[in-house]
Amino acid sequence: MAAAWGRCVSRAWLCRRDLSHPQTPKGGPSFGPNNPTLVPLCRTAWQGCGRNYRAALCTELKRPLVIEEVSPRPVKPHEVRVNVHFCGINFADILACRGQYQERHQLPFTPGIEFSGMVLETGTDVSMVKEGDRVIGLPGFGGMAEECITDHKNLWQIPEKVSLREAAALPVSYGTAIFALEHRACTQPGETVLVTAAAGATGLAVIDVATNILQAKVIAAAGSDEKCQLAMQRGAQSSVNYSRGSLKEAVGKLVGTGGVNVVIDMVGGDVFLEALRSLAYEGRIVVVGFAGGTIASVPANLLLLKNIAAMGLYWGRYRHQNFPIFSRSLSSALQYCQEGRIQPHIGEVFKLEEVNDAFLHVTQRKSTGKVLLSLK
Numbered sequence: 152m153a154a155a156w157g158r159c160v161s162r163a164w165l166c167r168r169d170l171s172h173p174q175t176p177k178g179g180p181s182f183g184p185n186n187p188t189l190v191p192l193c194r195t196a197w198q199g200c201g202r203n204y205r206a207a208l209c210t211e212l213k214r215p216l217v218i219e220e221v222s223p224r225p226v227k228p229h230e231v232r233v234n235v236h237f238c239g240i241n242f243a244d245i246l247a248c249r250g251q252y253q254e255r256h257q258l259p260f261t262p263g264i265e266f267s268g269m270v271l272e273t274g275t276d277v278s279m280v281k282e283g284d285r286v287i288g289l290p291g292f293g294g295m296a297e298e299c300i301t302d303h304k305n306l307w308q309i310p311e312k313v314s315l316r317e318a319a320a321l322p323v324s325y326g327t328a329i330f331a332l333e334h335r336a337c338t339q340p341g342e343t344v345l346v347t348a349a350a351g352a353t354g355l356a357v358i359d360v361a362t363n364i365l366q367a368k369v370i371a372a373a374g375s376d377e378k379c380q381l382a383m384q385r386g387a388q389s390s391v392n393y394s395r396g397s398l399k400e401a402v403g404k405l406v407g408t409g410g411v412n413v414v415i416d417m418v419g420g421d422v423f424l425e426a427l428r429s430l431a432y433e434g435r436i437v438v439v440g441f442a443g444g445t446i447a448s449v450p451a452n453l454l455l456l457k458n459i460a461a462m463g464l465y466w467g468r469y470r471h472q473n474f475p476i477f478s479r480s481l482s483s484a485l486q487y488c489q490e491g492r493i494q495p496h497i498g499e500v501f502k503l504e505e506v507n508d509a510f511l512h513v514t515q516r517k518s519t520g521k522v523l524l525s526l527k
């Protein structure tokens with residue numbers, strides 16, 4: 152595990168107490184892992200190769216992350232060391248740090264499933280990328296650090312017109328949006344797509360891809376008037392604020408009894424059920440997430456009555472099950488962005504030492520579009 156290897160002997164906040172504040176009473180330091188606003192730092196060199204770098208670490212589940220100095224380890228023949236510039240914040244990171252994600256990591260670990268950066272060093276067997284190349288990475292975890300070592304298969308080259316900032320916003324959100332709309336729902340030009348949590352990272356990516364790549368019409372559903380407004384600015388044809396009343400009734404007023412052709416749902420619970428009831432004959436609903444925290448049961452009679460298809464999407468699973476189409480979804484996102492056909496919306500950029508604030512920003516429903524950590 153990249154971040155655990157060669158960790159500083161002392162947790163950084165202990166270093167600060169020992170070196171800078173020798174008088175700090177043992178019983179009540181005002182800094183440490185439980186007080187993320189006072190960010191720990193220790194520049195003490197330790198054995199290892201190269202310079203130390205900072206990383207966010209989950210040392211205990213359901214506790215704030217801590218920032219530590221870690222020593223780099225050598226790259227293996229198939230690996231690449233990347234100087235990370237931006238790392239995307241995802242629900243998957245937050246759930247992993249609570250021990251609630253489907254993929255479990257051994258403690259301590261550095262979260263961060265997607266990043267952009269520049270190649271610093273390559274292993275002896277690596278020929279696809281070279282030092283200085285700009286890349287996006289999907290390392291599984293470990294992206295919330297100034298450096299990340301990952302298998303070369305987890306990297307994709309960034310085309311020249313795409314900035315490192317934009318590139319970091321593409322992998323998970325646009326990979327998922329492209330997969331949900333194209334591969335799962337087989338969305339056709341002119342069809343109507345209803346997207347929930349429409350002002351979130353995935354929601355805005357769905358609007359972008361549906362309108363600008365697939366020529367579909369989008370109804371954006373979100374939890375506030377401001378979020379609805381943003382979704383409209385980003386290409387949705389109409390919007391519904393589902394905190395104000397029935398989503399099904401509001402959609403019915405927009406499209407009549409016919410219903411919508413496709414639903415991409417990120418919320419779950421009652422929002423999912425109302426969206427399901429908004430579908431047209433031969434409609435398709437894609438279950439992408441449960442941001443609202445409730446997993447609904449599907450009334451199977453609804454599927455039968457209107458010949459509806461309900462399907463799930465776990466985008467990351469395609470990496471193991473069908474790598475070529477997984478990789479194609481990323482290459483497509485990068486290519487669309489290079490051609491100026493899509494444009495990711497970055498709502499907020501936090502510094503590494505603000506990682507706990509960034510997590511709160513997302514869980515408190517304050518975020519719009521992609522939230523990034525800047526490592527520079």
Ligand SMILES: NC(=O)c1ccc[n+]([C@@H]2O[C@H](COP(=O)([O-])OP(=O)(O)OC[C@H]3O[C@@H](n4cnc5c(N)ncnc54)[C@H](OP(=O)(O)O)[C@@H]3O)[C@@H](O)[C@H]2O)c1
Pocket residue numbers: 241242243323324327348349350351352353354372373374375378417418438439440441442443444464465466467513514515516517518519520521
């Ligand atoms: N299956 C996959 O492969 C895959 C891939 C990417 C993401 N996802 C999932 O999709 C969901 C959305 O991801 P995202 O990256 O787009 O997240 P995001 O940008 O943080 O957006 C999440 C949105 O969900 C809505 N929401 C409703 N109830 C919420 C609650 N109790 N707490 C927090 N948010 C709530 C909020 O919008 P409103 O205020 O408008 O309701 C919020 O803006 C997550 O569940 C994520 O795990 C799944």
